[in-house]
Amino acid sequence: xxxxxxxxxxxxxxxxxAAETPCQDDSTRKASAIELRGLHKRFGRDxxxxxxxxxxxxxxEFFTLLGPSGCGKTTLLRILAGLEEPDxxxxxxxxxELTEVPPHRRSVNTVFQSYALxxxxxxxxxxxxxxxxxxxxxxxxxxxxxxxxDFIKLGDLVDRRVDQLSGGQRQRIALARALVCEPxxxxxxxxxxxxxxxxxxxxxxxxxxLQKRLGMTxxxxxxxxxxxxxMSDRIAVLDGGNIQQVGAPSDVYERPANAFVARFMGxxxxxxxxxxxxxxxxxxxxRMRLLPEEQRDTSDGWLLVRPETLELGPEVxxxxxxxxxxxxxxxxxxxxxxxxxxxxxxxVMAVASNLGQRIHREGDEVTISVCPEDLVRVAA
Amino acid sequence: xxxxxxxxxxxxxVVSEMRHLLFSVTxxxxxxxxxxxLPSAYLMGVAFMTNGPYGxxxxxxxxxxxxxxxxxxxxxxxxxxxxxxxxSLWQTLLSTTLVVxxxxxxxxxxxxxxxxxxxxMLLAVVVPSWTNQVIRxxxxxxxLAPGTPLAELAEGLGLIAPNMGxxxxxFAVTLGLVYNFLPFMVxxxxxxxxxxxxxxxxxxxxxxxxxxxxxxxxxxxQTLPGLLAGIVLVAIPAFGMYVIPELLGGxxxxxxxxxxxxxxxxxxxxxxxxxxxxxxxxxxxxxxxAMRRIGKRLGGGEEVVI
Amino acid sequence: xxxxxxxxxxxxxxxxxxxxxxxxxxxVVLFSFNSANSSxxxxxxxLRWYHRLLGNEQILSAxxxxxxLAVVSSVVALVIGCLIGYGMYRxxxxxxxxxxxxxxxxxxxxxxxxxxxxxAFFVQIHQATGLLKPGLGTMxxxxxxxxxxxxxxxxxxxxxxxxxxxxxxxxxxxxxPFKRVLHFMLPTIKPALISAFFLSFTLSIDDFVISFFTAxxxxxxxxxxxxxxxxxxxxxxxxxxxxxMIGAVAVAAILSLVFSRRRQT
Numbered sequence: 035x036x037x038x039x040x041x042x043x044x045x046x047x048x049x050x051x052a053a054e055t056p057c058q059d060d061s062t063r064k065a066s067a068i069e070l071r072g073l074h075k076r077f078g079r080d081x082x083x084x085x086x087x088x089x090x091x092x093x094x095e096f097f098t099l100l101g102p103s104g105c106g107k108t109t110l111l112r113i114l115a116g117l118e119e120p121d122x123x124x125x126x127x128x129x130x131e132l133t134e135v136p137p138h139r140r141s142v143n144t145v146f147q148s149y150a151l152x153x154x155x156x157x158x159x160x161x162x163x164x165x166x167x168x169x170x171x172x173x174x175x176x177x178x179x180x181x182x183x184d185f186i187k188l189g190d191l192v193d194r195r196v197d198q199l200s201g202g203q204r205q206r207i208a209l210a211r212a213l214v215c216e217p218x219x220x221x222x223x224x225x226x227x228x229x230x231x232x233x234x235x236x237x238x239x240x241x242x243x244l245q246k247r248l249g250m251t252x253x254x255x256x257x258x259x260x261x262x263x264x265m266s267d268r269i270a271v272l273d274g275g276n277i278q279q280v281g282a283p284s285d286v287y288e289r290p291a292n293a294f295v296a297r298f299m300g301x302x303x304x305x306x307x308x309x310x311x312x313x314x315x316x317x318x319x320x321r322m323r324l325l326p327e328e329q330r331d332t333s334d335g336w337l338l339v340r341p342e343t344l345e346l347g348p349e350v351x352x353x354x355x356x357x358x359x360x361x362x363x364x365x366x367x368x369x370x371x372x373x374x375x376x377x378x379x380x381x382v383m384a385v386a387s388n389l390g391q392r393i394h395r396e397g398d399e400v401t402i403s404v405c406p407e408d409l410v411r412v413a414a
Numbered sequence: 415x416x417x418x419x420x421x422x423x424x425x426x427x428v429v430s431e432m433r434h435l436l437f438s439v440t441x442x443x444x445x446x447x448x449x450x451x452l453p454s455a456y457l458m459g460v461a462f463m464t465n466g467p468y469g470x471x472x473x474x475x476x477x478x479x480x481x482x483x484x485x486x487x488x489x490x491x492x493x494x495x496x497x498x499x500x501x502s503l504w505q506t507l508l509s510t511t512l513v514v515x516x517x518x519x520x521x522x523x524x525x526x527x528x529x530x531x532x533x534x535m536l537l538a539v540v541v542p543s544w545t546n547q548v549i550r551x552x553x554x555x556x557x558l559a560p561g562t563p564l565a566e567l568a569e570g571l572g573l574i575a576p577n578m579g580x581x582x583x584x585f586a587v588t589l590g591l592v593y594n595f596l597p598f599m600v601x602x603x604x605x606x607x608x609x610x611x612x613x614x615x616x617x618x619x620x621x622x623x624x625x626x627x628x629x630x631x632x633x634x635x636q637t638l639p640g641l642l643a644g645i646v647l648v649a650i651p652a653f654g655m656y657v658i659p660e661l662l663g664g665x666x667x668x669x670x671x672x673x674x675x676x677x678x679x680x681x682x683x684x685x686x687x688x689x690x691x692x693x694x695x696x697x698x699x700x701x702x703x704a705m706r707r708i709g710k711r712l713g714g715g716e717e718v719v720i
Numbered sequence: 721x722x723x724x725x726x727x728x729x730x731x732x733x734x735x736x737x738x739x740x741x742x743x744x745x746x747x748v749v750l751f752s753f754n755s756a757n758s759s760x761x762x763x764x765x766x767l768r769w770y771h772r773l774l775g776n777e778q779i780l781s782a783x784x785x786x787x788x789l790a791v792v793s794s795v796v797a798l799v800i801g802c803l804i805g806y807g808m809y810r811x812x813x814x815x816x817x818x819x820x821x822x823x824x825x826x827x828x829x830x831x832x833x834x835x836x837x838x839x840a841f842f843v844q845i846h847q848a849t850g851l852l853k854p855g856l857g858t859m860x861x862x863x864x865x866x867x868x869x870x871x872x873x874x875x876x877x878x879x880x881x882x883x884x885x886x887x888x889x890x891x892x893x894x895x896x897p898f899k900r901v902l903h904f905m906l907p908t909i910k911p912a913l914i915s916a917f918f919l920s921f922t923l924s925i926d927d928f929v930i931s932f933f934t935a936x937x938x939x940x941x942x943x944x945x946x947x948x949x950x951x952x953x954x955x956x957x958x959x960x961x962x963x964x965m966i967g968a969v970a971v972a973a974i975l976s977l978v979f980s981r982r983r984q985t
Contacts (some may be wrong), residue, residue: 139890435807
């Protein structure tokens with residue numbers, strides 16, 4: 035556990051699974067793959083929420099739907115939950131077609147953004163609600179609830195009233211309420227967005243650990259790319275009702291499929307390519323050499339230069355691309371230093387680890403070098 | 415794999431939604447239509463029919479009832495009904511004004527008291543209205559009867575003739591109306607005072623200095639929506655009041671409600687009574703409409719009026 | 721005028737108003753214990769009027785009528801009003817202006833117009849078909865009509881105050897439509913249902929005008945009986961029965977205070 039988190043918060047919000055995993059036998063067996071084909075969904079006449087989505091989510095995967103608000107990620111999640119019916123297309127979970135199956139007959143549970151804990155019930159009854167609706171006898175319900183409470187270390191929270199819980203506690207109860215039903219798939223709709231930053235980053239790690247222990251298929255919705263990268267096995271980036279890219283966090287971050295994905299993943303250093311020629315491209319910030327596999331026939335597109343790949347210093351290693359720039363701004367962040375540079379009239383961001391080398395000052399003229407292997411060509 | 419077309423899925427969803435709407439809303443809507451809308455429509459129809467034997471309506475259609483209501487009878491024009499109508503208007507106006515004058519300081523006073531006392535104070539104002547209207551009015555009959563201290567005081571001051579008592583009289587009706595409707599005005603005014611933006615009042619005191627002007631420019635406009643809601647709650651039922659004038663008013667204190675009721679309970683003239691009811695409805699809807707218009711102009715928004 | 725003088729003046733006015741509000745009720749209660757048959761002078765404490773009540777079958781049957789009317793109409797209105805309140809909530813995004821008008825109609829219609837139109841209508845239906853004979857049945861119908869809107873509005877506002885995702889959570893947690901009603905909706909709106917029932921009950925007991933016009937010869941309620949007694953000539957017995965009704969209201973007031981206090985803490 036991170037020691038940057040105050041003891042009292044850490045104490046209340048520890049969701050690290052206990053050594054024993056009670057649901058393990060069941061859940062590893064139950065983990066299901068999801069297959070989406072040609073999903074279309076429209077609201078009203080003009081709003082297209084999903085515009086032909088095909089997606090395969092593997093069994094036991096932590097899969098994240100990432101995108102700005104209105105991109106269709108929540109609609110997709112709601113279709114998985116059965117709370118929304120697609121206009122066209124099919125949904126299969128664990129090999130069974132679920133497109134028209136109502137939510138109460140799907141072995142899929144959701145952790146809602148507002149947590150949606152029933153105000154008229156105690157925490158214990160909230161946890162037991164799904165089991166009760168499935169017709170499990172009271173004794174078995176109690177046993178399962180105790181088990182999950184133990185597993186997620188809810189402690190005495192189980193005997194509280196819902197209105198006595200803090201945000202973080204509600205989040206854990208909502209999670210436990212969904213998990214206790216041992217669903218084939220767990221859906222999480224921005225479950226951490228209402229929490230403050232410290233608690234949030236702690237829960238990100240712990241939620242991911244929990245998923246690995248359970249081996250359950252998690253589908254997670256967020257608009258926060260850092261959150262998505264920390265937690266996910268794979269990420270689907272959505273925009274305008276279409277999937278822009280699917281891949282592991284490193285793929286999506288390092289090799290974004292297009293300019294939208296690159297910008298959404300937080301990349302600022304995107305420079306228009308004017309002309310390609312052999313291994314070389316002509317860009318806004320000068321002539322650069324790329325690896326042969328980055329070359330395309332078309333001359334449009336963008337060059338992505340990740341700030342951490344830029345080296346500032348007089349000597350340029352053999353085969354590196356070289357630029358001349360001026361430091362316009364410097365942000366000292368302790369472990370690293372961020373520079374806002376001006377190259378060829380363009381703003382270029384660079385990040386240097388603080389390893390004791392020379393720190394440049396505003397106004398300094400610097401030589402910038404970058405290895406061709408680190409340059410990525412991004413489609414428009 | 416089954417390709418489900420957009421069309422059939424949409425239509426199925428719409429059909430199930432409509433069925434749901436029908437199932438939930440129909441019983442109540444049908445109840446109100448059958449047992450209130452149809453009867454009211456029938457009553458309106460009766461107003462245009464001829465008065466038959468035993469006061470029951472008959473064909474053909476005629477405007478006789480409205481002429482009678484305006485005072486034209488077999489013996490020519492008499493002002494009786496017109497007086498009743500004017501009296502109803504006057505009593506409504508007078509009692510509403512008096513209720514405002516009493517309720518305004520009371521509502522303000524409650525908001526100046528400590529927070530834990532306020533619900534109790536409001537309850538204290540409202541509780542008398544939980545008792546049946548007939549009993550409350552009967553209480554006033556006890557108080558205003560000949561020989562009671564109040565009646566003797568009035569006698570001593572020369573306000574009434576000896577051994578007459580303070581009721582039946584128009585004064586007693588006004589008193590009864592004010593008593594009856596006071597809580598209906600206090601509640602919305604209290605709500606308005608409670609929401610009062612004190613920063614505005616302080617700013618006003620800062621700028622104008624005079625308390626009277628601060629009240630007029632900063633306090634009064636903010637309480638206006640509550641005041642309007644209160645006026646609707648008081649004036650509309652006061653205009654149609656039946657019990658109070660019947661018990662406290664006597665023949666010379668009759669209001670429109672009594673005129674209407676007499677035409678039905680005595681079995682004397684349904685069309686005339688129905689015409690009176692139409693008049694009352696028109697007044698009600700004009701009142702509601704006017705308040706809505708003024709309320710909208712003030713930006714009071716959609717304050718629910720119950 | 722100084723602030724303190726204003727406050728003192730308002731305090732005086734407050735107590736004066738309270739005196740005005742409670743004086744008529746106090747007089748009724750006081751004279752219910754009067755040993756003499758007079759409403760002008762008090763000549764000694766006695767319970768004779770209360771004793772008389774117990775022997776008065778008309779009063780006992782009027783009391784029974786009032787109770788049956790209030791309970792039955794409140795239950796019927798609760799069911800119908802609850803459905804319509806839920807319908808209004810579920811379909812609040814549709815244009816339901818006509819429904820809102822319909823629901824407000826019983827509230828805004830003057831009592832006398834309400835009562836008379838129902839009476840005239842019932843009489844005609846009765847003459848034509850033999851149904852709807854004036855009596856408890858017609859009174860129940862009339863009372864349900866004015867109770868429905870209040871139940872519907874209370875239930876509606878409770879639903880509007882809920883997090884809409886709760887409905888989805890219930891679906892997501894395997895509740896069938898029937899179980900959603902039984903285990904989620906009804907328990908969640910229970911407080912609203914309780915207060916709607918008590919409001920309906922109070923409105924029914926409180927009503928005189930509508931009952932008066934829709935009643936039959938056998939179905940007089942307490943207020944109708946009291947009305948008749950007053951019209952015949954004031955009798956101290958009325959003070960006794962009226963005092964009992966005031967007592968019931970006082971109990972209800974104390975209960976509501978206790979409950980609202982408990983809810984706050």
